[in-house]
Amino acid sequence: MPFNNFTNPYQNPADVPEEYRKHTNLSKLFKVDSTYVRSAEDPVTVWAIALLHQEYGVPLDALELELGADFSQGTYQGGRRYQGRADLIVYDDRYIGAGGGLDTAFIMVEAMEPGKKFEGTEPEGWVEHLNRLNAYMSASPSARYAILTSGIHTKIYRRDLEYPRALQEIGDLPKYESARSAAEHSPFKVILNPSEPDGIQTGLQPLTRDKFREVLGDTRSGCHSLLRDNEGLQPQEAVDAMVKFLFAKWYDEQATIDLVKATGEMRSYVFSYRQGETDPERLGNVINLLFCPK
Incomplete structure (x- = not known):
């Protein structure tokens, strides 16, 4: 795993490649005189x-x-409000520039000084940073992976989708895949059109009752039958899977429309299919990533 080999190569800010040092998104790491804001922690962040x-x-x-994080924790009877700053957020590239914050985060990184003891409980130590990372992940509905690192020690986690506050340690991160590029293979797009309601053209058609029944089917035909007969699901499991598919489709439609409104740019739906135009294998990979993250 690449994160195993830490030599603190950017301890001197002058050694940071110009590509990183001058990139707008990384400017918060450096003072006006090009030195680090936090001399011990920031080299670890640059390395990550x-x-x-x-x-x-x-x-x-x-x-x-x-990224500023402002959230509450507790019950309906009372709780506490937390404010903090997530060290580093990686977005799904469809949301670059959309200002979604924690709502559109994909990976979160929490960095600390290399001298901090592994799993240490001292102030600003390993356990304190892990608790912060857990809190930030819990506050984000979209974050899938988390990285906690001091450089010398690194842990990579995947979020448990059934228990959002639970982080499962994994061996390595998967390669980053461009959701925006994948969406360009979709023939269904949202475009700006001043003559349409809200100024956009969604290309969506209302789902009639008959079409709904045709697609979902019953014990003899349609999606329900395919999931049961081809995938070996029990009837109730097939219904559960269909509900997930429907939610993913609805979420993709709403998120894509919201992105067009926010950015003024044409966007493509990711979760879509047209016979003869859509690559079934590519769509299958999208569905697999949604429901079976590795």
Whole structure:
């Protein structure tokens, strides 16, 4: 795993490649005189950014540093309000520039000084940073992966989708895949059109009751039958899977429309299919990533 090989190569800010030092998204790491804001922690952050960019294909434009987090924790009877700053956020590239914050985060990175003891409980130590990372992940409905690193020690986690506050340790990150590029293979797009309601043309058609029944089917035909007969699901499991598919489709439509409204740019739906035009394998990979993250 690339994160295992830490030599603190950017301890001197002069050694930071110009590509990183002058990128707008990374400017919060440096003072006006080009020195680090935090001399011990920031070299670790730059090292993590370099690995994400070079080894995993994360575009620098998809990064945001020191993202403010403001959230509450507790019950309906009372709780506490937390404010903090997530060290580094990696966005799904469809949301670059959309200002979605924690709502559109994909990966979160929490960095600390290399001298901090592994799993140490001292102030600003490993456990304190892990608790922060857990809190930030819980506050984000979209974040899938989390990285906690001091450089010398690194843990990579995947979010448990059924228990959002639970982080499962994994061996390595998957390569970053461009959701925007994948969406360009979709023939269904949202475009600006002043003559349409809200100034956009969604290309969506209302789902009639008959069409709904035809697609979902019953015990003899349609999606329900395919899931049961081809995938080996029990009837109730097939219904559960269809509900997930419907929610994913609805979410993709709403998120894409909201993006067009926010950015003024044409966007493509990701979760869509047209016979003869859509690559079934590509769509299958999208569905697999949604429901079976590795």
